[in-house]
Amino acid sequence: MATIHPTAIVEPGAQLGDAVSIGAYSIVRENVRIDEGTSVGPHCVIEGHTTIGRDNRIFQFCSLGAMPQDKKYAGEPTRLEIGDRNTIREFCTFNIGTVQDVGVTRLGDDNWIMAYVHLAHDCQVGSNTIFANNATLGGHVEIGDWVILGGLSGVHQFVKIGPHAMAGFASHVSQDVPPFMMVNGNPLSVHGINAEGLRRRGFTPERIAAVKQMHRLLYRQGHTLAEARKAIGAMAPQAPEAAEDIALMASFLDASKRGIVR
Structure with missing residues (x-):
């Protein structure tokens, strides 16, 4: 059974799984579903057509599922x-x-x-990411798995950040960030690869060496983007253990519409 504080409001139609807890003065609207084991702190508002999975920890004063901040939205x-298993700390705002676009905001x-x-x-937004305090995403942003965003960073609408990338404190991200890269600043610039993050995730030295070579081709050897993309594609036969990493980078570069940070 769910545990609902006496001061909380859970509207008829809301679906709460086993062992869900709803804190004091929180509001859960009629089209919300919260699955087993998730805890919602006090003074939260969860509304809209919102689905929340299992074993999440949602801290106080969050607003989840409110209408988008888009003048074209018509209900x-x-x-x-x-x-x-997400941890969502205080004062977070996630819109529908x-x-x-696809009509869904996803975490x-x-x-x-x-x-x-x-x-x-x-x-x-993918899985296993870390967003530090006050990180802000504009509309239609895509964030890959294992991305880290530093505090006070802002990501421009329609930007894509590839898996395993990292943006430092107060970064202004207005162009796509390729996988594995470490970026920082305003204007944004690339400062190498996220080597420590890759080691922590079990990347072998051979895979990390291939990522370093892709970084050199993109940023250190004076190639045009087209030349670097061609050279990265040619790496696969020489680095079979990094074939998936090379394919990930190649597909990201091919799909980039805003252009990558250079």
Whole structure:
């Protein structure tokens, strides 16, 4: 059975799984589903067509599932989907999607989301990310798995950040960030690869060497982007143990529409 504080409001139609807890003065609206083991702290508002998975920890004063901050929004039944085992700290705001995009804002599994983080409409966030305090995503942003965003960082709408990338404190991210890269500043610049993060995730020395070579091709050898992309594709036969990493980088570069940070 769910545990609901006497001062909380859970509207008819809301679905609460076993061992869900709802804190004092929180509000859960009718189209919300919260799965087993998730805890919601006091003074939270969860609304819209919002689905929250298992074993999440949602701290006080969060607003999840509110309408998007988009003047074109006309009340369409778009959604917010949150996966499992996420930590969502105080004062976070996650909005539902819009019909101009896929209509869903998504957060994956096992993410560590610190205070005052904003996920705008239609953002797609993977799993195992870390967003430090006040990290803010504009609409339609895509964040890959294992990304780290430093505190007070801002990500421009429609930007993509590839898996395993890291942005330092107060970064202004207005162009796509390729996988594995470490970026910082305003204007944004690349400061190498996220080598320590890759080692912590079990990347072998051979895979890290291949990532370093991709960084050199993109940023250190004077190639045009087209030349670097061709050279990265040619790496696969010489580095079979890093074939998936090379393919990930190649597909990211091919899909980039805003252009990568250079």
